[in-house]
Amino acid sequence: MAKSLSTTEKTRLKNHYGPWALVTGASSGIGRELAVQLAAAGLNLVLSARRQDELEHLASDVEKKHGIQTKVVAGDLSVPNTVQRLISETRGLDVGLLVPCAGFGTSGLFEKSNLEAEVNMLRLNCEAVLRLVHHFVPIFQKRKRSGIILMSSIVAFQGVPRSAHYAATKAWVQSLAEGLADELRAHRIDVLSAIPGPVESGFSERANMKMSLSNSPADVGVPILRALGRGSSVVPGGVGKLLVYSLRTVPRWAKVRIMKMVMGGMTAHQRG
Numbered sequence: 001m002a003k004s005l006s007t008t009e010k011t012r013l014k015n016h017y018g019p020w021a022l023v024t025g026a027s028s029g030i031g032r033e034l035a036v037q038l039a040a041a042g043l044n045l046v047l048s049a050r051r052q053d054e055l056e057h058l059a060s061d062v063e064k065k066h067g068i069q070t071k072v073v074a075g076d077l078s079v080p081n082t083v084q085r086l087i088s089e090t091r092g093l094d095v096g097l098l099v100p101c102a103g104f105g106t107s108g109l110f111e112k113s114n115l116e117a118e119v120n121m122l123r124l125n126c127e128a129v130l131r132l133v134h135h136f137v138p139i140f141q142k143r144k145r146s147g148i149i150l151m152s153s154i155v156a157f158q159g160v161p162r163s164a165h166y167a168a169t170k171a172w173v174q175s176l177a178e179g180l181a182d183e184l185r186a187h188r189i190d191v192l193s194a195i196p197g198p199v200e201s202g203f204s205e206r207a208n209m210k211m212s213l214s215n216s217p218a219d220v221g222v223p224i225l226r227a228l229g230r231g232s233s234v235v236p237g238g239v240g241k242l243l244v245y246s247l248r249t250v251p252r253w254a255k256v257r258i259m260k261m262v263m264g265g266m267t268a269h270q271r272g
């Protein structure tokens with residue numbers, strides 16, 4: 001699995017989607033990896049997440065290494081006003097690629113979940129994505145070419161006991177991506193649904209899940225960027241591919257049962 005983009009790929013990404021890309025969730029994990037790869041391709045970056053220090057470090061690293069420009073906009077994107085502030089900060093920049101990657105998961109029995117935490121997740125995983133996509137679509141329609149990468153998951157394709165609401169947020173993202181990919185094709189806006197399997201990042205700790213088999217962010221970043229403009233979905237990384245292809249002929253009700261076993265294992269520590 002290549003962990004860096006070829007020169008041809010870098011040129012393609014910069015020509016189609018540059019000069020600026022907006023990446024949320026850029027302080028960690030998959031978003032950070034996508035930002036690093038886009039910087040290596042020569043795109044200028046608007047970087048967003050809550051942790052300003054992490055964003056500033058990344059910004060200074062990629063500026064020095066790749067001679068690009070960056071803009072850091074730190075804040076909690078589950079708050080609509082922060083999304084609005086992020087949008088305002090992009091005015092005057094020719095953004096051609098939107099990567100709303102910020103997101104988190106929850107796990108455990110729904111009946112024991114904290115409603116405020118679930119609403120917060122819905123706002124970040126769905127509402128912030130909706131607001132950003134809705135802002136950029138008319139702007140992108142005026143460009144020669146542009147792109148949107150939406151972060152789905154393999155949990156998007158069936159109900160997932162013990163992570164029911166997180167899986168539902170990803171089903172929302174997957175459905176939005178599929179519909180938009182078709183609607184926006186005529187406007188030369190490439191919409192890609194990225195469908196990772198388990199990835200070792202900050203995700204599992206926040207979701208209180210233990211992953212036994214996973215890919216690294218570096219395994220999934222390059223495949224996602226290579227797929228942009230070449231199809232409407234990608235399952236990046238070997239673990240995700242293995243899970244998706246081994247379940248492809250299984251009926252949806254049976255996938256729910258399999259996910260129940262998988263998630264039961266990933267949350268066993270919660271039951272002491």
Ligand SMILES: NC(=O)c1ccc[n+]([C@@H]2O[C@H](COP(=O)([O-])OP(=O)(O)OC[C@H]3O[C@@H](n4cnc5c(N)ncnc54)[C@H](OP(=O)(O)O)[C@@H]3O)[C@@H](O)[C@H]2O)c1
Nearest residue numbers: 025027028029030049050051077102103153199201202203
């Ligand atoms: N890891 C996996 O197994 C996996 C699999 C499939 C899909 N995904 C999806 O991939 C995306 C990235 O996840 P990851 O694995 O890279 O996890 P991660 O390492 O935890 O990164 C999540 C990012 O989102 C940011 N974030 C979290 N809450 C935020 C908030 N309220 N406002 C603004 N930014 C916020 C975090 O930064 P701050 O903490 O600095 O705010 C961080 O940059 C998510 O949408 C996730 O659902 C992950």
